[in-house]
Amino acid sequence: MEALEGKLSPRTTIPKEEDRPQAYEESKRGGWITIPFITGSMMGLSIAAAGWASNLIVFSITEFNVKSITATKISNVALGCSNLFPLASAIIADSFFGSFPVVCFFAFVSLLGMIMFTLMATIHTLRPAPCAIGSYTCETPSNLQYAVLYMTLTLASLGLGGTRFTISTMGAQQLDKNKDQATFFGWYYLTLYVANIISFTAIIYIQDSVSWGLGFALCALANAIGLASLVLGKRLYRQVKPKGSPFMSIARVLVAAIRKRKASGTFGSQDYYYSGATQILKMEDSSSTKRFRFLNRAALKTESDKQSDGSYARSWSLCTMEEVEDLKSVLKIMPLWSAGLSSCTAIGIFSSLTILQALTMDRHLGSHFKIPAASFLVFNLLGTTISIFLIDHFLLPTWQILTRRSMTPLQRIGIGHVISILAFVGSALIETRRLNVIRAHKLRGQPGMIVPMSALWLALPLVLIGVGEGFYVPGSVLYYQEFPESLKSTSTAIVSLVIGIGLYLSTAIMDLIDRTTEWLPDNINDGRLDYVYWVLVAMAVVNFGYFLICAKLFKYQREEDHDHGPSGLAHS
Known part of the structure; x- marks a missing residue:
């Protein structure tokens, strides 16, 4: 405002507030003043989302008497939906309503889902009677109880999918400079990681050790605060009109x-x-x-x-x-995009089975504290966070000094594939050791028995998967760089689409294994999870070979931005 007044002559009068054109009012909106409202909303919504999504398998098994393998399928389908919907949400925002109304609507839908979770956990008639530990005859959920569960998961999944990526686009729209937008995305991911850590530790501990009802009520409260934070900043936001998808x-x-x-x-x-x-x-x-x-x-x-x-x-x-x-640019990137499907499928199966393993192992830290099974996924998150920091501040500068070339996005993705293979091998070996302990203590055929083996063994492959994601996720900037200008805003939703399809495929593969083998019984102590992990190793190796072929044939849009030429990893 002061800069504008400096350009006016003494005789010039500033129009009254009511006389100023709408475009002038719109130009005053946006900027960094809006970011605290958006990041505050992101924090609340992410705590709520991670609070139900990360512990859904345990909730299904312990509160709904769902069989363990069935619980993993339900979880993967719900999470798959929440990762498929961001693309539809982006199209709705771009074509019809804009980002702010879409985020507000789906934040409210998410709140309804959190309220339904709280009601399910507190009203006994909405879930089956508790099942005694080791019992073979547990009361199964009724059709009405299943309907309530699926309706709740639908609301929560749509709420998560409709807000997670659309709110990041909305935040970027408030800033004009590329540097400011990059800074915002840094804060966006930091907020996401902090929120997930809070949910993976505090919220899950309350759900497992205090009360499921209280845990979900806290998620609902966080969701409500996030929605309120978003709405409070409404008058400050720059509203970008829909331009069509x-x-x-x-x-x-x-x-x-x-x-x-x-x-x-x-x-x-x-x-x-x-x-x-x-x-x-x-x-x-x-x-x-x-x-x-x-x-x-x-x-x-x-x-x-x-x-x-x-x-x-x-x-x-x-x-x-x-x-x-523009369409040709999308088709060119699709082979590399498809190489991510198998990785997401394998990681979806790996994450689900790791929680089942943790439920059967000794999770005590000392004599008084017991780690919730779903909280082990925090090791994956820590591995990703720490590895991104080390890669950016130490590995990449060292790589450039030694090779006099910068590491290309394809090289980062390829290294992530290799580390994931090592993580799956580690999981197979750890499961083999767990089965040997079961045989030594004659625990087969005894449901509900805890294997005398520390669950902290599971932390190693989880950290390795996180390190692999530390290479892979930033390497996904390739999609943003290579997509045409008209599709820049939806390139992140394309990445989410890979995850969603991968989770659905993981459900299909687990169902196929369940139907054709005896590796995945309800009591995994009687099964052969190690064989499943070796299947994941084989899938990852074949997929890595496919990725190398795609990388060899791929040509960057701007060769000068990448020292390794057209094939990236293939030339390394």
Whole structure:
């Protein structure tokens, strides 16, 4: 305001508040003053989400009498939904309502889910009667109780999926400079990690050791505070009007290309529809037009596309070459994207089985404190957090000094794959040792018995998985760098989509193993989890080979940004 007044002459009068145009008012909004409200909301919503998601397996087994393997399937489906929905949420925000209304709505949906969890934990008729330890005849949930559980999980999953990534986009929209946006994303991930640590430790401990009802009530309170923090900043937020989803242009390219599939002949640049003359020169110099040539037909001008005044306009029959090239950029990255599916599938199975293992092992620290089974996942989070810090501050500078080259995103992802393989091997060996202890103490066939082996053994593969994610997750910036400009805002949702599909696949694979083998009985002490882990090792090795092939064939959009040339890891 002071800068504006300095440019006005003494005779110039500033319009009254009510006379100022809406655009002027909008220009005053946004900036760093909005970030405390957004990060406060993110903190509350994340504590609530992690509070139910991380302990869902234990809740299903202990409070709903669900069999252990079934509980892992329920958990993976719920978490898969929460990771698939961010893409739909991004499309809804971009196309129709904007980020703020969408985040507010789904934060309220999440609150309803937390209230339902609290009611389930406190009202005895909403869950089956408690099951005695070691009993083979536990009361199964009724259809009504299952319906309440699934409705609760639906509300909680949609609430998580509709807020987690959309709120990050909303935060970035408040800032103009790239440097400020990068700083915000740093605070965003720090808030996410801190919230998860609070839930993995304090909230889970209260749920397991004090009261499930109190634990979920605290989640509901955190959710309510997060929603209130978001709403309190409403007058300060910069509201970005919906501009339509970029995915609609992708759909139009596919439809237009199919409609003109029978077009034949040799066509020059003058036969295609461009948004401007400068773009024609760029396209002629680009080799990308030679890839996926079939899609070029979507921009082919025909007589039927000509309007009454002789001009052309975008439609479901005619797209610009820029839109065609955007789709080609997405198709180019898809093989590498698909290489992440197997990794997410294996990690989904690994995380679920680790909780089941922890439930059967000695979790005491000293004579008075017992670590909740789901809290072991905090070792994964700590491994990721610490490794990211060490990689950025020590490994990458050392790598650049020794090789005189920077580490490419593909190299980081590849190293993450290798470390994950080592983690799965470690899990298989630890499970083999656990089964040997079971045989030595003759505990097979005795449900509910605790194996005299410290559950802290499980921390090692969890930390290794975290270290692998420390390499893999920052390497996923590749998606942001390589996606077309029109899809930048939804590139993070694409990463979430990989996780969601991977969790659904993990459920399908566990169901297949459960149906075709005897490795996964309800009492895992009678099963062969070590065989399952060796299957994960085989999957990870095959997937790593597939990733190397994709990396070898991949070409960066801007070669000068990466010293290793087109194949990244393949040249390392």
